[in-house]
Amino acid sequence: MALFARTPRAPLEYSRTLWMRLWVGAVMVFLYAPLVVLIIFSFNDSKRNVVWRGFTTKYYEKAMGNDQLVEALLNSLTIAALATVASLVIGTFAAVMLWRFRFPLKGAIDGTISLPIIVPEICLGVAFLMFFAAVDWPTDLIWPFNLGAITIAHITFCFPFVTMVVRSRLATFNREQEEAAKDLGASEWAVFRDVLIPHIKPALVAGSLLSFTLSLDDFVITYFTSGPDTITFPVKVYSMVRFSVTPEVNAASTLLIILTVALTFVALKLQGVKAIAETH
Structure with missing residues (x-):
């Protein structure tokens, strides 16, 4: 046998x-x-x-010549960039705080941070709509301040993903490196800057890519928080699709796909695919 x-x-x-x-x-x-x-x-x-x-290729020329579509794309890129930077800072500090310190209601805070990942986007969109209506958020500001409501909503939605990715990377951190740096006279800030940041750098790149992509193609939350003068690219494409799916819509969507792939390729080249893969 x-x-x-x-x-x-x-x-x-x-x-x-x-x-x-x-x-x-x-x-x-x-x-x-x-x-x-x-x-x-x-x-x-x-x-x-x-x-x-x-x-x-005339529909690409038509899409690039559509001023409203170009303006919507510029709004989406601006919101995504601002949301990515803010989410990276907030999410990183939140991950380090939850990983390093013990404090009352830590479990409740951890669960609250994870809510935007769990709660359906339609519920978040309605909640943001009610919030901005209650605080009487101004809608007649000049660009880019008129994008403030959407940006705040995107930051709230994106930074938990950064927190999740950074915390998974911190789980592999050897605390002996931190203790050795302190024994050599390094301050808390020096340890964070020279020891902890290099270790979580792949997670920061992965979190940035995740936040930028989520913000760039978000439709549901943006639909509830956008005003008449703050149309983003997904909302604009949706308004075009309501009439018919034309080659111009396909051309605009293709340009967005190419942009997303190009940004991802550049980030992977700068950081290294293996380093980002080790984050997970």
């Missing part, structure tokens, strides 16, 4: 089997086929965008 016994496969060896490769390939096709179709039909020379009529 020992001659016919099969040696158990190691976890990584399953990726070499044919059925696993076919399954992974089917999942990849299911996830990315709609994006490929969207990009292909952005070059379709047809207004109805149902049947392929020929190749053209």
Whole structure:
């Protein structure tokens, strides 16, 4: 019987089997086929965008020449940049606080920080709408201050993700390094700057990418907190889709996909894919 016994496969060896490769390939096709179709039909020379009529790039020129669409994209990029910076600072300090210190109601605070991740976005959107209506938030400010309500909502939604990623990285930190730095005369700030920050740097990059992406393509929360003069790119695309899905909509969506992929590629190159992967 020992001659016919099969040696158990190691976890990584399953990726070499044919059925696993076919399954992974089917999942990849299911996830990315709609994006490929969207990009292909952005070059379709047809207004109805149902049947392929020929190749053209005029809808990209039309999308780039749409002042309202460009303004919406600029608003989205500005909000995403501001929300990413603020979420990175707040989320990092929150993660360090929850990791290092013990204080009353720590569990309650930890659970409260995690609420934006758990609560459906529609509930958050309604809550933000009621909050800004109650405080009588001004809507006639000049740019970019008129984006304040959306930015605050995005920060509240994004920084818990940064906290989650940074805390997972801090779990692998060797406290002996911190103690050794203090024995050598380093102050608390020097330890945080020269020992802790380099260790969590991959988590900071991953959290930044996550926050920027979540803020850039958010629709539900933005829809409830935006005003008539603060249209963002997802809201603008939604208003265009309500009439019909035209190649111009596909072209605008393709530009956003390219922008997101390019920013992710640059971040991965600067930090290193392996370092970011170790965060998880």
